[in-house]
Amino acid sequence: MIQNLIDGILTGSYLSLGAIGLTLVMHILRFANFSHAELLSLGAYCALVFDALVTALVPGLAAKLGPLSLTWALILATLISMVLTGLSAALIDRLVFKRVREKGQELSMVFASFGMALVIRNVIGLIFGLSPELYSKDIAFATILSRDPLILVKPDQVFVLVAALLLMLILHLILSRTTFGYALRAVAENPSLAQVNGVNLARTIMAVWLIGGGLAAVAGVFYGLSHQIIPVMGRDLVLPIFAATIVGGIGSVYGAVLGGFIVGIAGNLALVILPSGYTPSVPFLLILIVLLIRPHGLFGEARA
Secondary structure, rough: OOHHHHHHHHHHHHHHHHHHHHHHHHHOOOOHHHHHHHHHHHHHHHHHHHHHHHHOOOOOOOOOEEOOOEEEHHHHHHHHHHHHHHHHHHHHHHHHHHHHHHHOOOOHHHEEEEEEEEHHHHHHHHOOOOOEEEEOOOOOOOOEEEEEEEEEEEEEHHHHHHHHHHHHHHHHHHHHHHHHHHHHHHHHOOHHHHHHHOOOHHHHHHHHHHHHHHHHHHHHHHHHHHHOOOOOHHHHHHHHHHHHHHHHHHOOOHHHHHHHHHHHHHHHHHHHHHHHHHOOHHHHHHHHHHHHHHHOOOOOOOOO
């Protein structure tokens, strides 16, 4: 059980990053974006491409960082992927969601997000094929933390957790200490009033997509470091990410972080009593429980 708890914390780290971007979009634009999980796939594959490209151009950057399977090339590729995925998210909003939003059809935006999810997933599968991909084909050996009970942790998993927490801290400082953070909260509460008071609504919305897409890219890479990347990984992650968002409370960044860890821990602890084939139902059960007990989530605010 201790091993499952540790694995759940590590799983929660990348689920939280994915949920942050989703909760921002849902709170500000007020629609459930089912294509958000596909941004994790897009970011993961962008990093895969640029990792190979950077390694080919500058072989010296293929050196590993100590016990990690991570290389300097992959770090650089992840940064590039963050930018490209954020720009892709903003472009999708401009070409698709903005046009639907201007017509005032909120339900149509949900259907449009389903369509975009299918488009992104199938384009990735068409380009890269359906076979799983790995960032590193070297065997990653786990470190034994305890023999009784047996507790194993891979260095990559520790890096993912520390890096995810660091990104969350940076985002917290941006939202709580900068003018942009105040503007973002103002737009979330009342877009019209915020615009009257000088907030550029279009730029704020674009910034939300850039941040959400960038964090989704990192989450996709972190998922790839712990598992393998496949074109349908977004389909597999969409329910846990939505569960993290709903459990934490729509619109709350801190709730998304906590929700991600709750979902990750619950899913891994469920393996103690449930066959692995039933664990995907755990996020759905969490959503039902939260909606019955506290419909606005742990940190969310009830709206009139």
